[in-house]
Amino acid sequence: MLETFTVTFVDPENDTGSRRAVVKDGKTFLDAAHAAGIPMEATCGARGRCRSCRIKLISGDVPPATMQDTVQLGHDQVRENFRLACQTKVIVDSTAMAVPPKSEVGHQILTSDVSAVLEQGLTIDSGVKKLVIKAKAPESEHNQTADWDEITSVLPDTVDRHISVNVMRKIPGALRDEGGQLTVTTFQDRVIDLEPGDTTDQLYGIAFDIGTTSIVGSLIDLQTGECLADVGGVNPQAVYGGDLMSRIAYAQFDHKKLATLRARALNAISDFIKEACTTAGISTNHVYKIVVVGNTCMHHVLLGIDVSYVGLAPYAPTVNDAIVASASELPLKATPNAQVCLLPIVAGFVGADTMACVLATRIHEREEICALVDIGTNGEVIMGHKGKLMACSAPAGPALEGAQIRHGMRGAVGAVEKIEIDEDVRCTIIGATPAIGICGSGLIDACAKLVECGVMDKTGRFIRKGRDMLPPALQARFVETPDGIEFVLVDKKDAGKDDAVTLTQRDIRQIQLAKSAIYSGIAMLQKIMGVADDDLTELMMCGGFGNYINVENAVKIRLVPELPIDKISYAGNAALMGAQIALISEAERLRASELARQIDHVGLATHPDFQDLFVEGMGFLGGEQEGSDKEPPKGGRSGGRRAAAGGA
Secondary structure (H helix, E strand, O other): OOOEEEEEEEEOOEEEEEEEEEEEOOOEHHHHHHHOOOOOOOOOOOOOOOOOOEEEEEEOOOOOOOHHHHHHHHHHHHHOOEEEOOOOEOOOOEEEEEOOOOOOOOOOOEEOOOHHHHHOOOOOEOOEEEEEEEOOOOOOOOOOOOHHHHHHOOOOOOOEOOOOHHHHOOHHHHHHHOOOEEEEEEEOOEEEEEEEOOOOOOOEEEEEEEOOOEEEEEEEEOOOOOEEEEEEEEOHHHHHOOOHHHHHHHHOOOHHHHHHHHHHHHHHHHHHHHHHHHHHOOOHHHEEEEEEEEOHHHHHHHHOOOOHHHHOOOOOOOOOOOEEEEHHHOOOOOOOOOEEEEOOOOEOOEOHHHHHHHHHHOHHHOOOOEEEEEOOOOEEEEEEEOOEEEEEEEOOOOHHHOOOOOOEOOOOOOEEEEEEEOOOEEEEEOOOOOEOEEOHHHHHHHHHHHHHOOOEOOOOOEOOOOHHHOOHHHHOOEEEEOOEEEEEEEOHHHEOOOOOEEEEHHHHHHHHHHHHHHHHHHHHHHHHHOOOHHHOOEEEEEHHHHHHOOHHHHHHOOOOOOOOHHHEEEEEOHHHHHHHHHHHEHHHHHHHHHHHHHOEEEOOOOOOOHHHHHHHHHOOOOOOOOOOOOOOOOOOEEOOOOOOOEEO
């Protein structure tokens, strides 16, 4: 029988607060934290490749540091008994202090506004209809009819007579409460709800974009198309990994862990539905249609489908088709009457969110050649025009969203989001507060500016020779550590935490790998389709990350090909907009299925030219680009406004 140990976690911000867990010998401190109800993140999927699960051992035998501990935390912290919770096994009763990154409050969520599409003539027809009828309860004992027979006798012939058990249970009361007047709600001519009286003015739906990092939703009036409330927040599955492969690895061939991921997503969606309805002052019972988009992993997890084989070659999804299920089947208890619609999947790593981006950008209707790229932990690229579309998936990983970066964080209050470098470094901080880390847009700025001012060469290495030629303030920002050179962006005295915000050489390599994946995905489709830079009319960047980056700097670091700045535009949260379109237009939802079958998928890793393009994308350009004096294009509507910028 395995021995058990008690682990006590001390709250670093509350000396009197602690949580305990009893775990078996061989379990890690990360296991113990989750058992104690502490939502400790393991962004890298518990593989020791980040420091999001950092702890400090206070009492009990301190296990020897692993190689991952030393790489991620550095020699100094290891000597002070800091460890990675995911790599450190519990061997005795212990006390530990969880040292997560500073609270990322005010996490920026990019919403979308479907009104622009409505202005272009999109017809509102959600497929949900309400019909007020007058029926009477059975009266004769000699010639009895059933309640449902009485109701169907006054329904149009187009309405399907088959109903769910949930609807059956409502019949007796609905038929008798208002003297026989009742409202019948249908979706695709199937009865999904019955209620007494006239409720035809209460007809709502909600669209969700379930991303690896965030979940965002919009509550919409299905009769007018008006957005009544935006909701969103961090995807609670993040504690089990910051990228798709980490989530898949966590749940692979383990149905209990799959159920854990699924429960976290469903609970979050239910909470967001309740929040949106409370904000709008409506009943969740009157939400009748929910459209959900997300990558293939999120799609399968939500449905409880084993994701094991999505993470194994040839990375095939279990199902590609669009899906309609009742809320009770998932279950989403907050909306008992709703039908949940999931858009189709293009390929294993080109999911329903990409299909939604196609609907939103109308790239399938363009006569000229365009491209869209959804930049995230998994970057998807669509290229083509009316009649010909190709897609690929670029596994960027979570580095551009701050994960696996020494001082990386999401775009939240306290994150360095913009950087300028000349004689010295000037940082803009979200929320105008002391910096606690750096987010993706700041990382892109940093790389571009470091090359431009000569701190880093075009291969991504911090310079050693010629450092004395730099301005004195920049020279002083180089720090030699046992773990290598670091460049200080925000001094310790100006930071909102115990140490300076720096960039390490390893951080730069992680950024290079991420941005090269995106670059090579775009370049590969150009090569296959024979599309020169001059032939590409527009490159649309989608998603929250793409909305906030400096386009000029994105070109300089080779995140995207070297195009004129005026050819690059922001499409905002196109995935959410596409979900909104499918929500209010059943014709568009059905069209998505046709389009998905027409998109040709390209597997990057198996293409003979991929390696060369990937290596090409590792380098940085630096210097001025064509059109750099032009104002960056605008786009997207942010649900959580950025606070006033401040310097560091």
